Amino acid sequence: MTKRLILFIIVICSVVSFGILAEDSSESAGKAFAPEPASGDSLPEGQLVYHEPHTGRTVFVNQKNAHEFAKLPGPPHIVVGSQAKAGNTTFNLTFADVTAGNGQGFDDAAFGAARRSTAAAVATYINTVLNETTSSTIDVDFQTSEADGGGALAFAGTFWATSPNRYGNGFAFSHITTGTDPSGSNSDIQVTVDFGHNWNSELDAPSGGEWDLFSVLLHEFTHGLGFVALVESNGNSSVSNGNPGVFSHLTDGFTRITGSVDLWNSSFTFVGTASDMISNDIAFSGTNATAANSGVMPKIYAPSSWEEGSSMSHWDTQTFPDLVMKHAVNSGTQARSYGAIEIATLKDIGYSISDLQSATAEPDAGMPLNRAVGLVITVVILACLGSYALRTRVV
Ligand SMILES: [Zn+2]
Numbered sequence: 001m002t003k004r005l006i007l008f009i010i011v012i013c014s015v016v017s018f019g020i021l022a023e024d025s026s027e028s029a030g031k032a033f034a035p036e037p038a039s040g041d042s043l044p045e046g047q048l049v050y051h052e053p054h055t056g057r058t059v060f061v062n063q064k065n066a067h068e069f070a071k072l073p074g075p076p077h078i079v080v081g082s083q084a085k086a087g088n089t090t091f092n093l094t095f096a097d098v099t100a101g102n103g104q105g106f107d108d109a110a111f112g113a114a115r116r117s118t119a120a121a122v123a124t125y126i127n128t129v130l131n132e133t134t135s136s137t138i139d140v141d142f143q144t145s146e147a148d149g150g151g152a153l154a155f156a157g158t159f160w161a162t163s164p165n166r167y168g169n170g171f172a173f174s175h176i177t178t179g180t181d182p183s184g185s186n187s188d189i190q191v192t193v194d195f196g197h198n199w200n201s202e203l204d205a206p207s208g209g210e211w212d213l214f215s216v217l218l219h220e221f222t223h224g225l226g227f228v229a230l231v232e233s234n235g236n237s238s239v240s241n242g243n244p245g246v247f248s249h250l251t252d253g254f255t256r257i258t259g260s261v262d263l264w265n266s267s268f269t270f271v272g273t274a275s276d277m278i279s280n281d282i283a284f285s286g287t288n289a290t291a292a293n294s295g296v297m298p299k300i301y302a303p304s305s306w307e308e309g310s311s312m313s314h315w316d317t318q319t320f321p322d323l324v325m326k327h328a329v330n331s332g333t334q335a336r337s338y339g340a341i342e343i344a345t346l347k348d349i350g351y352s353i354s355d356l357q358s359a360t361a362e363p364d365a366g367m368p369l370n371r372a373v374g375l376v377i378t379v380v381i382l383a384c385l386g387s388y389a390l391r392t393r394v395v
Pocket residue numbers: 053054219223313314327395
C-alpha cells in the first residue's frame with residue numbers, strides 16, 4: 001500500500017525580542033504555588049499592553065494605535081447570558097466582519113451564521129464551567145478575519161498593565177472575577193481567525209481535513225481567560241519586559257520536574273535559567289491541577305528549541321493529546337470540553353468553578369494507560385487515513 005504523505009506544518013510565530021537580558025537573581029525558590037489575589041490586576045497602573053501568545057505579539061497601546069485595540073463599535077451581535085446557576089458572566093460577542101459587512105469569515109454568506117453560532121456555543125460552554133458570584137459582561141471582539149491560510153489557525157489575547165510587578169491573569173480574568181472592568185474602552189478578549197484554512201464551522205464532527213472551529217475557539221478563549229505564560233525565552237516578562245516582572249498565575253506555578261524546583265518565587269522573579277525554558281522538564285504545580293493528574297504535576301510544553309507563541313503557554317501535547325490547551329491540534333479532531341486538569345488549572349489560577357464541572361473528570365485525565373491508548377489511536381489514525389492528509393498546526 002502506498003504510504004500516505006502526512007503533512008506536518010509547524011508555524012513558528014514571529015519573535016518579539018526586546019533585546020534585554022534577564023537579570024541574574026540569587027533569590028531562592030521553594031515556595032508553594034498559590035494564586036495571588038485578583039485585586040492586583042484590577043487597576044491598569046502601568047501602561048496598557050495587549051499580549052497574544054500565539055503570535056508572541058506584545059503591543060503597548062498608545063494614542064496612535066488605540067483604535068486597533070478599542071472595543072468594536074455598536075451593540076454586540078450575540079449576547080450569551082449567564083446560565084441558571086450562581087455564575088453571572090455574560091459574554092458579548094461582536095464580529096468586525098459583520099459590522100463591516102465584508103462577506104468574509106464570520107460574515108460569509110454560506111458559513112457566517114454557523115460560525116457565529118459556534119462562537120456563541122463556546123461562550124455558553126465556558127459559562128457552564130465558570131461559577132463567579134460577581135456579575136460581569138465580557139466583551140469578546142472578533143477582529144476582521146484573515147483569509148490567507150498562511151499562518152496560525154487563530155490567535156487571541158487580552159490586556160495587561162505593565163506595573164506593578166505581580167502574578168495576574170489579565171484584564172478578562174480581572175473583569176470576570178471582580179466585576180470591575182479594568183479598561184472599559186477596550187474589549188476583554190480579542191480573537192482573530194484565519195478562515196483561509198479548511199474549517200468545520202458547525203457542531204458536527206470535523207472531517208479528516210477540517211480544523212474544528214469550536215475546539216480552536218475554545219482554545220483561543222482560554223488564552224484570553226489567562227492561560228498564558230507571559231514569559232520570554234530569557235525569563236523576562238512578555239508584558240513588563242523585566243525580571244522581576246508581570247507574570248501570570250500559570251507562570252507562577254511553573255516548576256522544574258527534576259528535583260521539583262519552583263522557577264518563580266514570591267517576588268515575581270524568575271529564578272531558573274534560560275536552559276530551563278527549553279528543558280522539556282517543566283510542569284505546572286497547581287494544587288488542583290496536580291490532584292486532577294493523579295498527584296503528578298501536569299507537564300508543560302517546553303521543547304528543546306524555543307517556539308515563540310507555543311513554548312510554556314500550553315500543555316505538553318505528547319503527554320496530553322486530548323486536552324484543549326495542548327500546543328498543536330490535528331485536523332479532523334476535536335477537543336470541545338476541558339479536561340479535568342484544565343478545569344482544575346482554571347481553579348488554581350483563581351477562577352471560581354462550578355462544583356459540577358470540577359467533579360467531572362475527563363475520561364483519560366490523569367490516567368497514563370488511557371493516555372497511552374489515546375496516543376496509539378492517534379498514531380493509527382495518522383497511519384491509516386486514506387484520502388486525507390492529516391495535518392497538525394499549532395494553536
Ligand atoms: Zn495556544
